[in-house]
Amino acid sequence: MTSVPYRHNYIDGDWQAARRGGRIAVVNPANEAVIGSIPAATEEDVQAAVSAALKAFATWGKTTGSHRADLLNKIAEQVDFAPVHPPTCPILSC
Secondary structure, X not given: OOOOOOOOEEEOOEEEOOOOOOEEEEEOOOOOOEEEEEEOOOHHHHHHHHHHHHHHHHHHOOOOHHHHHHHXXXXXXXXXXXXXXXXXXXXXXX
């Protein structure tokens, strides 16, 4: 059985559950089976994410292009070495 990995919202450098704790079912449209859930983010969660992004932008915007390139290259190096996994949800043909 295919399932969606359990995740939280990524806000301000940390995985956080939805502030009101709710989750939304992820349903396979081919057979209507529930294959997982996602956080039921509320306006509070969105505001927290926007605030974190604005805070990060203030610092990021002051860095040099060279420093940004170095950081992005470090991220790219990690992506290159990440193991390749097949998709968790099969692609369904019509």
